[in-house]
Amino acid sequence: MSAATTQAVEELTLAVLARMNDDLPTAERITADSGTPIMGDGGMLDSLGIANFIVGMEEAVERSFGTSVPLSDQDLMNLFEEPTVTVRSFATYLANRINA
């Protein structure tokens, strides 16, 4: 398993968000950068979008880092301690989980 830097996980997160666009109508497509809120206050994902995103991230982490990091409801609760989860804060959290 290779070490996951926050930057590498952030790039992976943006790639997963971009991939989700293939399954969305043009008007609902996501444009994101590291500061974009994805969950919580002003988050761009609805509940189904969050589920799709979580599943996409789990698969992408497995492909890219060779490890399985299931993101449980407790993980999401931990994330939501912050009012807004941005691409950057999500990537920081996930990089820590991968490297733990």
Added chain:
Amino acid sequence: MDAPRAELLLVSDFNLANFASILRGREGLPWDPRLAPLDQVVPVLNGATPPDTSAVVWTRPERVSAEFQRALHFHVPDVQRALAEVDAFADVLLSAAHRYRTLFVPAWRIPAAYRFGAGELRAGSGMHDLLARMDLRLADRLSSAPNIHRMHSERWLQRAGEGAWSERLWYLTKTPFSNAVFQAAADDLQALADQMAGRSIKLIVLDLDDTLWGGIVGDDGWENLHLGGHDAAGEAFTDLQRTLKGLRERGILLAIASKNDEAVALEAIRKHPEMILLEDDFVAMRIDWNDKGANIADMIRQLNIGERAVMFIDDNPVERSRVRAFLPDVLVPEWPANKLLYDRTLRGLPIFNLDALSAEDARRTELYREEEARERSRTGHADTDDWLRSLGTTVRATPLNEADLARVHQLFGKTNQFNLTTRRWTEQELRDRMADPLRPVWAFRVSDRFGDAGLTGILGLELNERDRAVISDLILSCRVMGRKVEETLLHVATTLAGQAGKALVEAHFIPTAKNRPCLDFLQRSGLEQADKDTFIWHTARPYDRPATLELVMGGPEA
């Protein structure tokens, strides 16, 4: 402003929200998808629905059949009980089919990875055997409803591969499939919508060298081509030719556009013992050194086929690119470099509506040859009427009956040019009209000394109003246009209206991007143009039958 699109209700016992998103992103689909309440399949299907609504009814076998659910948990199934539950579900679908325009019903599947021991396919007790029986039972029961389309979900699962079933999405959102499955399903829905709208491929134009056979005939000689024999590539080429031959026999036209010396190429077609496709299988050939795009355009004109109904197959990416640029509406699929994949590539294209092909289609190549002979016979006649008289044309008109229903439905679906309103009636709607004396539909067959063009015209009348008849449908295949069959349809319309006591006949033209030929005809037909798109005729004055042909009117039982 665009007309509102019909609704496509997504009815399921699992979460189809991801599928709905994907469908909303498909701009070519003719429907607006809407999610029905989750897991309310039977109440939704039994309830009222707005007119013109279609639905995807995508269920899991374990929700339709409690017995199947027990079997899924390793109980020995009671097959008859499971089939009775399938019957009950089929009854709901058949009843709903009267209220919905079209129902799309994906076949039932469970993960192939589920194992049920050595006897999983044993008749009567095997789990996978039970699912196959249930699927077949449902197919049999639904076969009587022409507006129910079962969908081949197995293909979607195969395309999505190992990740087709998603336990994570299931436990998080009650969505059993990954989006790759929904994308494949959306592709199939798009293909079905295209076919139902009459947009299917009617003509395949083929290159020769390294497309129909292996090698360059001009360099290698016909004796040295890779075709058949004990040679992997040779067998692949004969398999491709067999597939094309089968399509031709079902009514798809074949043509050749090849840069070659014509005599050399024809010698190969005539003499190579492993050629499956023979000269007579091709309705047109352009074998020369001219630009292929121009040659294909020329053939399309000659055959009077819309560009969107044409596909071009060539192994050479430069030629493909050239034809795409020259004829953007012609379908030019990417073609694999590996010749062993040719046949699979052709078979994988979602473009042939074989379901709707009729006896007339099977004769299509012959019909085009007859048309060539007919056109050649123009020479030597003083004028068009003189030529038309020489053809000995007979038009037979009969009220729509069960035997003609499939062909009439097909003609409604695919006729774009000479089509007054471009309404696409379903088979069920046409069947309803058969029983309704106030909304008769008449079918027209045309033949002459060169051959029988078959059922090529349709007239629909609305006789509900007290003093007037409305021509609801006026359709003619391009195959017989320009032979005064058009006027014959109007003669029949005005005659029937007069017999029904109507003083006036009205035709309301609905313009589309393609039906200008119908408007052009109406404007020179002799009918009075009441406004831009309305044409009328007072039945007190007969609308004469063209003297250049014979009309035979059949009775209701004809």
